[in-house]
Amino acid sequence: MGLVWLNITTSLDGFVAGPNDDVERLHEWLFAGDIVVRQGGGEFHLRTEADAKNFREMLSRTGAVVMGKRTFDLGSEPWGDDPPFPAPCFVVTHEARPTVKKGKTSFTFVTGGLERAIELAKDAAGAKDVQVMGGASTAQQAISSGLLDEIELHVVPLILGEGKRLFPDGTPVQLEQTQIVPSIGVTHTRYRVVKSS
C-alpha cells in the first residue's frame, strides 16, 4: 500500500494562491525554465535538474490524485482534452455526476467527503502513492484529517500577504523533516507526518 501525500506549492508566508486564486508567480517554477517534461497533453518547463528530478519523481510515484472541486473547475479549461495527470483523479464535491474520461486520466466525483475520496484513490493507486494536490480547502482538510503520511511543499520566496492559506487553524501536527532540496526560486521540502498512534 502506498502513501498519502500532500503535494503543493506555497509562498513563504503559507499561501497556496494569491488574491483571485492567482497562482502565476507561485507556479512559475513549473513553467519558466528550459527543461521540458511532458505528461498527457501538458508541457512543463522546469528551470533546474533538481526541479525536473522532483517533478519526474512526482509523476512516477503518483497512483491516483485527489483534488477539490474548485481546483477541478479552475483546471478544466487549461488542462484541455488530455490532462497532465499520470493517474486517475478523484474530485471531492457536493454534486454527484458521472465519471469523466479524458486522455489518459479520469475524473471521479466523490460526494462522501475527503476521507472517502482518499479511500477510493488508495484502491485505485495500488502500490503507488496517492497525491493530494489541493486546493487550499482540500489541503487544509487533509492536514487536519490525520490521513496524510507526508507533506511535500514547494516553497517559493514570496511573501504574498493575502490569498488562500495552506495551513488550517488549530490543528498541531508533528513532522519529521525528510528532504530539503534548494533550487532556483523554489525549495522542495518533504516532511513525514509523525503519527501518535
Next chain:
Amino acid sequence: MGLVWLNITTSLDGFVAGPNDDVERLHEWLFAGDIVVRQGGGEFHLRTEADAKNFREMLSRTGAVVMGKRTFDLGSEPWGDDPPFPAPCFVVTHEARPTVKKGKTSFTFVTGGLERAIELAKDAAGAKDVQVMGGASTAQQAISSGLLDEIELHVVPLILGEGKRLFPDGTPVQLEQTQIVPSIGVTHTRYRVVKSS
C-alpha cells in the same frame, strides 16, 4: 554600513511562538545538542556543525540587536546578569527609561518606534549588521516597514496551528532565496529582500 536583518525561528506554518508565548519546541535546536557555544553568560547546545556555523555567523555579524518590549520582558530573567548578546540591544517600547548595562551588553529603550530603534542600532553597529530578533509584533512591523535587507528564518518541522504569527497580513514582499541549509529538526534559510526602488 551593515545590513538590517530579521533573524527568527518559525514553525512551518509561520508561528514564532505557540500559545502562551511558548517557544520551547521551536527553540529546541538551540538547546538540545552537544555542541556548546557560549556567549556572555549564555550557553547554547547545538545539534550539528551546520547549526553551530549558523549560530557563530550570527554572533560575529551582529553589531546591534533590535527587539520588542515583550521579548525583553520575557527574556530578562532567563538572560540573567550577563545576557547572551554580542552587541548593544535596542528595545522598542512606549515607556521611556534609562539604558541598562548588563554584562557585555546594554539595553537602550527607544520610544520613537521601530524605525528609530533601527536607526540607533545602525549607528551603534558601524560596519556590522543590525539583527532584528523579534518577537512577533516587532518582526511583523519589520517585514511591513521595508527596512529589512534580509530575512533569516530557522524553520522547524512543526505545524503549531495557533500562536503568534510571523507574517503580517496585507504586505507583499518580493524575496530572493540566498541560502538554504538543512540540519536536523531545523532548516536555516536566508532571503534577500528585493527592493523596488
